[in-house]
Amino acid sequence: MSRFTRTGALRAVVVFGALAAFPFVFPAQWIVNIAIFTLMYAGLATAWNLLGGFSGYLSLGHAAFFGVGAYAIAIAFTHIGIGGSGYKPFFALPLVGIAVALVSVPIAWVALRVRAATFAIVTLTLLFVVQQLAFNLHHITHGSQGLALPPPPFDVSTFEQPFYFAMLGVFALAFFTCWWVKGSKLGLMLFSIRDDEDRARGVGVRVTGAKVIAFAVSVGFTGMLGGVWAYYIQFIYPQFAVDPLITIGAVLMAFLGGKGTVWGPTVGAFILVPAQQYMAYKLGASELYLLGYASVFLLIMLFLPRGIIPSISDHLARRRSGRPEEPPGAVASAPRATLPGGMAP
Amino acid sequence: MSKTLLGVSGLTKRFGGVAAVNGCSFQVEEGTITALIGPNGSGKTTAFNMITGYLPADSGEVTFAGRAVKRPNPTRLYRAGLTRTFQQARVFPGLTLLENLTVAISQPWRTLLRRNVAARDRERALTLLEEFGIERLATRPAGELSFGQRKLLEFATVLMGEPRLVLLDEPTAGVNPVMVEQIERHVRELHARGLTFLIVEHDMHLVMRLCDPVIVLDRGATIKQGPPAEVQSDRAVLDAYLGT
Amino acid sequence: MHLFIQACILGLLAGGVYALMASGLTLAFGVMRVINVAQGAMIVLGAFLSYTLFTKLHIDPFVSVVLLTPLMFLVGVVLQLVFIRPLRADEREELSLLVTWALALGIEGLLSVLYKTNYRSTITSYADNSWRVLGYHLSEVRVFAFGMSVVILALLYVVLTRTEFGRTMRATVQNPVSARLLGVNVERVSALGFGISVATATAAGAVFGMVTPFFPGSHYDLISRLLSIIVLGGLGSLGGAIIAALFMGMAEAVFAAEISPTWSSFTFFIVLIAILLLRPQGLFGTNERGAL
Secondary structure, eight states, X not given: OOSOOXXXXXXXXXXXXXXXXXXXXSOOHHHHHHHXXXXXXXXXXXXXXXXXXXXXXXXXXXXXXXXXXXXXXXXXXXXXXXXXXXXXXXXXXXHHHHHHHHXXXXXXXXXXXXOHHHHHHHHHHHHHHHHHHHHHOHHHHOGGGOEEOOOOOOOGGGTHHHHHHHHHHHXXXXXXXXXXXXXXXXXXXXXXHHHHHHHHHXXXXXXXXXXXXXXXXXXXXXXXXXXHXXXXXXXXXXXXXXXXXXXXXXXXXXXXXXXXXXXXXHHHHHHHHHHXXXXXXXXXXXXXXXXXXXXXXXXXXXXXXXXXXXXXHXXXXXXXXXXXXXXXSOOTTSOSOOOSTTOOO | OOOEEEEEEEEEEEETTEEEEEEEEEEEETXXXXXXXXXXXXXXXXXXXXXXXXXXXXXXXXXXXXXXXXXXXXXXXXXXXXXEOOXXXXXXTTSBHHHHHHTTSOOOGGGTTSBSSOHHHHHHHHHHXXXXXXXXXXXXXXXXXXXXXXXXXXXXXXXXTOOSEEEEESTTTXXXXXHHHHXXXXXXXXXXXXXXXXXXXXXXXXXXXXXXXXXXXXXXXXXXXXXXXXXXXXXXXXXXXXXX | OHHHHHHHHHHHHHHHHHHHHHHHHHHHHHHHOOOOTTHHHHHHXXXXXXXXXXXXXXXXXXXHHHHHHHHHHHHHHHHIIIIITTSOHHHHHHHHHHHHHHHHHHHHHHHHHHHTTOOBOOOOTTTTOEEEETTEEEEHHHHHHHHHHHHHHHHHHXXXXXXXXXXXXXXXXXXXXXXXXXXXXXXXXXXXXXXXXXXXHHHHHHHHHHXXXXXXXXXXXXXXXXXXXXHHHOTTOHHHHHHHHHHHHHHHHHHHHHTOSTTTTHHHHHHHHHHHHHOTTOTTOSOOTTOO
């Protein structure tokens, strides 16, 4: 797994270059709007993947941190004001990211001490806790009445553009971080944890530390995306800022594209978000939306559990070698005729 | 001069009403290849698991390199120089052989973001792979290895931490005679370089020619500890194996 | 003091129903290592089904339990066969979370389409009746609900301890590998176990619908509480789940009465955190961390 292959870097440059040029080539506001959500989910899925795909610890509660980021920006700027150009909230994003990451460390430390199944339960519970807090802390969050942000003084005809670039920026950062981690020692530690955590401990891997770092970085980006979203939407409610569907969407996209790969979550998002927006447009009613989501999810789980990218690369590898995968050559020092016995407990 | 590297006393573990390990005590001297044998159900693997921190003990004490080990923890033990292999040959199937080895090198936090297989680590890993004869597969995922190759990889991996004591859990189980020979050769070579071994084994021929002393467990307790010749002819040991 | 005891009584009655809800959840985990996030949705589904039977056919909810549980048992078995069995064993634990979550969403979506998102309540003629015992107020419906839960849990206990099937199920919970080696058809036990899980959820749902207004999205509230309960009790332990449920029922009620009703659901989360810090395997947890 070499880190910066030339083709890999080239691919990234082309894609991000295209994304940067996108709003100028397709300036129609409804298109840029869909693109904003696509980028948001690409970022969410990529950030989630850093923990879920790399270490195998599936967090079901990332939406909690999305909501925290959203409310943080909303509350801060309802009081401070967004300044003349309206760009202050964007500059505050890195602070939000770091703050969310730091706050998550003690939570992560408690949540990661247990097996992966309990971890998922804890993160899910965290989601409900944060949602309850958003509803109950009236004075700060205005509860179910919702919180309004001051409207930014952006030019009406290109209103979406600053938000588009903010989302693109955070997504790019998350993507690049994933890429870097994958080729780094931290990535190695996380993958070993995913393969066999007990054994990783047994060979001296600092398991808890690695997981906490992945968790903190992952939710930091998620919080930042929540912040951009809040500013864009202008009016946030607890049930939408801390919405389980956000997590499920991100997870679904990561799985579809291939969790554990760098491009997978992005591919998943680029396929599903426009499809989802289209479905919402055609079917209108949100009740069917849920059914649709659930069906897609179940279909993917059952038929394409490894995701698109791993399935494609497997297929290509098989084509290249001309036959089903098998280990290359025989190793003279260890004849393959091993005895089946001896492995009983 | 040999001193006790690993001391176990009063180790006990109950499962339900059955004591799998019952007040087990023994010592492993530094610089030896010590064997831990006993009939099936004598508690060898359970004892192993407790010593290395994979199973909490009900009672007992473990000392390593003169220091008491409170609540054995695999990570801490690895750093202290005590490491083990598994009967099933556990490796990281998704990682390449090189990565399997480099992940086992203790890393200070500041190197976390550097390349996953740094040049220096790569050298060490390749050398080790060469020693074990599997360097050809260095960049293949470990999941592709045969069982015997996995045993070798696992053995190589635990050496990366430069341990003082290696606990081998049935190293020759499930492998062909050529491989058995190879593993025996590696153990001897490493022993000559100063490594101490504690081996759980069923292959009596291997034990008798390779190990000294031999510790015999029966029904969770030590019944004999001594040189192989003595153990071979000991009354109690024969009774334990043949059953009373 | 009076308030405290009244709250305890109310909590105990509610805890009984929670116990019924949680029993299926912990059983599913014990047998299959599956965390059925859809349990909440099954309960809500049960509530809607008995609501429909009540409003359209005037069948009393308690009676509907007798009708619905066999049907939903079969539904549960089918769901397990279609969605859970195909998952590979080594990935089952993590993937089952997502699959069952998707199931839960699917059920919520289906219910939203059929019933829209208004709150419903199964209000029987005796809904407001209550007894006064020693100055304390005992709602008829809640007492019957508690009684029904006790009966069903007792039945479950008998099945688990006195029947051949129950024994194989317990063996599978304790050690799936050994059970398989001893000839137990683990797949069949899993499917039937899931069926039981859904059946108990339906029964609990019928009474749930009588004491709380519900809508398709109510499953989130439910599942968050149930998950805390089974973690407290120890994943896979039926006895643990029952004790944990009774305790949490009372804790929640006392908190609501003495401190604040709005924050009463937080008792579940507080307890969850406490358990994770002090004793992660729960009261009667079966697995110790770090063991092979």
